[in-house]
Amino acid sequence: MTAPEPDLHILRNRTFDELAPGDSASIERVLGIQDIQLFALLSGDIDPAHVDPEFAASSRFEGVIAHGMWGGALISGVLGTRLPGAGTIYRSQTLRFLAPVRIGDRLAIQVTVVATDPATRGVTLACTCTNQDGDVVIEGEAEVIAPDERIECSRATLPEIRLDVAGNDGLERLLARVAPMQAIRVAVVHPCDEASLSAALDARDAGLIEPVLVAPRDKLEATATEAGLDLSGLAVEDVPHSHAAATRAAELARDGKVEALMKGSLHTDELMAAVVARDAGLRTxxxxxxxxxxxxxxxxxxxxxxxxxxxxxxxxxxxxxxxxxxxxxxxxxxxxxxxxxxxxxxxxxxxxxxxxxxxxxxxxxxxxxxxxxxxxxxxxxxxxxxxxxxxxxxxxxxxxxxxxxxxxxxxxxxxxxxxxxxxxxxxxxxxxxxxxAKVPIVLTSRADSRQSRIASCAIALMLAHRYRAAPP
Known part of the structure; x- marks a missing residue:
């Protein structure tokens, strides 16, 4: 028989005397990138076929696949929590890996009692992992010693684990690529809040831009004071308001005094209206x-x-x-x-x-x-x-x-x-x-992260250098 759907908060086992050939239990699990990352950390298996998407894309499987033993671990989980359950002793396990398991695949992991041995309380179970298309991706056989005592207990609470699966690798590679390039002068348009002003300073410190701050000087200095930021040595174009800032920044770009624009705390429509105006000289x-x-x-x-x-x-x-x-x-x-x-x-x-x-x-x-x-x-x-x-x-x-x-x-x-x-x-x-336009425009949102703003400036740097040789 098939084991009843369990209470997720309670572990209940099946003793040897309660088992018979044909009994089965199963779970379902969707493979996520964190499963692969965590298994790699625990096992030390950092084969690029599992952990390097770029390498894996060029492999025979054309993408990242799970470690084979990840499926084996899921089988162990069914044996230890469902059938026979708590108190089970693993004796042996055979596995045959028939097809790759990819990110997003939904696996049904099933164990079925094949034979029992009363003399040793030994139980042989057929084990299969089947994907969402009905293909068996892993099959094998387990031999265990079933528990002789009934166990019913609350599930243990495990610590929460959070993995930074994205990391900063992409940003690091991008910055490494632009490192040989000379920083460009960028008109930062109305950076009158902490996020946009900090972004300009961060990009300067990263060696990407030489910011020209186009904004009302009094608002700019008030923002810097409140945020604890230092404006020493920065060029400032003093204008009365955000609309004038957008117009002046476009003029600076038209006259070749800056090679890119960067949005500050004004609305996108306000900046882009100044860029695409017929008399701005930035249209292509x-x-x-x-x-x-x-x-x-x-x-x-x-x-x-x-x-x-x-x-x-x-x-x-x-x-x-x-x-x-x-x-x-x-x-x-x-x-x-x-x-x-x-x-x-x-x-x-x-x-x-x-x-x-x-x-x-x-x-x-x-x-x-x-x-x-x-x-x-x-x-x-x-x-x-x-x-x-x-x-x-x-x-x-x-x-x-x-x-x-x-x-x-x-x-x-x-x-x-x-x-x-x-x-x-x-x-x-x-x-x-x-x-x-004739210059790249960094268009960031107030919700963007620091890494996003720096990466945007790095791309603007690449484009600006490209435009020197091949103007748009």
């Missing part, structure tokens, strides 16, 4: 657009989400520029031929869904050379864009599906939600930058 032939550069432990490489901050509901022509800007950014950060996924809710073209029509048109524009420098495919649903397994399941043959470097969203609302979900629930490190 392209539409300006925003790119998030994201790195999450659940994906093997950094990737770009665009546009999630500037263009509310872009039409086809505007989306083409959004794609071109993202490709330019990908080149700047070292991706020679970025794979660009044009996202929609489905992966088929539907006349009733405009996003799918735009995706198909953008891909044809790329085929005709109207969009160059990357490989485009779409429409692709999000899962098909980032998961090779999902793409294969749906029969999608594509050079982009499952390995996108750029995700182009249908509109600002979907892009903003996607990016923030990845940051807040997917543990993604982020940087934000605006392209399409």
């Amino acid at each position: 032939k392209r539409r300006v657009s925003h790119c998030f550069v994201l790195q999450t432990p659940y994906y093997p490489r950094p990737f770009i989400v665009t546009d999630a901050a500037i263009n509310l509901a872009p039409d086809l022509e505007q989306k083409a520029d959004i794609v071109r800007n993202a490709i330019d950014l990908a080149h700047a950060i070292g991706v020679e031929m970025p794979k660009v996924a044009i996202l929609a809710a489905v992966e088929t073209v539907s006349p009733t869904m405009p996003a799918t029509l735009d995706a198909a048109a953008l891909c044809k524009m790329a085929d005709r050379g109207q969009i160059a420098g990357g490989v485009l495919d779409g429409p692709l649903a999000f899962d098909n864009a980032v998961s090779i397994a999902a793409a294969r399941t749906k029969g999608i043959a594509s050079d982009v599906a499952g390995q996108a470097d750029v995700l182009v969203v249908p509109d600002l609302e979907s892009g903003n939600m996607l990016a923030k979900q990845l940051i807040y629930m997917g543990e993604a490190a982020s940087a934000g930058i605006v392209l399409g």
Whole structure:
């Protein structure tokens, strides 16, 4: 018989006399990145196939997989808590690993009594781990000594363990890449709160920028005093208010006195209105657009989400520029031929869904050379864009599906939600930058972390140096 669903707060075992061939128990478990990280820490097995997403992406499995013995440990958990349960003594275990277990896979771990030996209280159990597709990924056989006494007790409370699975590795690599580059002069527009003023000073201390603070001097000094920040040696452009700050910063960029702009405590619309004004001199032939550069432990490489901050509901022509800007950014950060996924809710073209029509048109524009420098495919649903397994399941043959470097969203609302979900629930490190103007624009939010602001400045530095040789 199958063991009844247990009270999660109470451990109850099954004595030898209560066991018979055919009895079974099971649990389900979804593999997360923290499971892999924690198992690596405990076992010392830091094979890059398990802990290095970039290496794993180039392996035969095309992504991170679980340690085989992680599944074995789950089998041990069923034996020790469900069947026979507390008091069980492990004698032996055989395992055969039949298929890889990937992040997000849901495993059903089942043990079934095969034989019993009254002379020794020995029990032989068949053990299987089956994934969400019904494939057996691990199978084997366990031999245990079953308990002879009934045990019922409360589950022990274990300490909470939190792992920094993302770490600062991405930021460290980014800073190492830009370390040889000379810092650029950046107009920091109206940094009249602690977060934006601190960000400018942090980026200066990191050797990325030489800030020019464009703001009302009295507000700036009051903010610095309240936050305990030192403005000594910093260039200040004294202006009466935030609107004037945006206008003056654009003038500085137009005149070549700064090579980038950085948003302070003013609204995004206020800054961008000054940038795109016809007399500002910062417009190019392209539409300006925003790119998030994201790195999450659940994906093997950094990737770009665009546009999630500037263009509310872009039409086809505007989306083409959004794609071109993202490709330019990908080149700047070292991706020679970025794979660009044009996202929609489905992966088929539907006349009733405009996003799918735009995706198909953008891909044809790329085929005709109207969009160059990357490989485009779409429409692709999000899962098909980032998961090779999902793409294969749906029969999608594509050079982009499952390995996108750029995700182009249908509109600002979907892009903003996607990016923030990845940051807040997917543990993604982020940087934000605006392209399409004659200078890069660091567009940060008050909620952005210090690491995010520094990373954004590092990307602006790379773009500014690139623009010296190839102006946009």
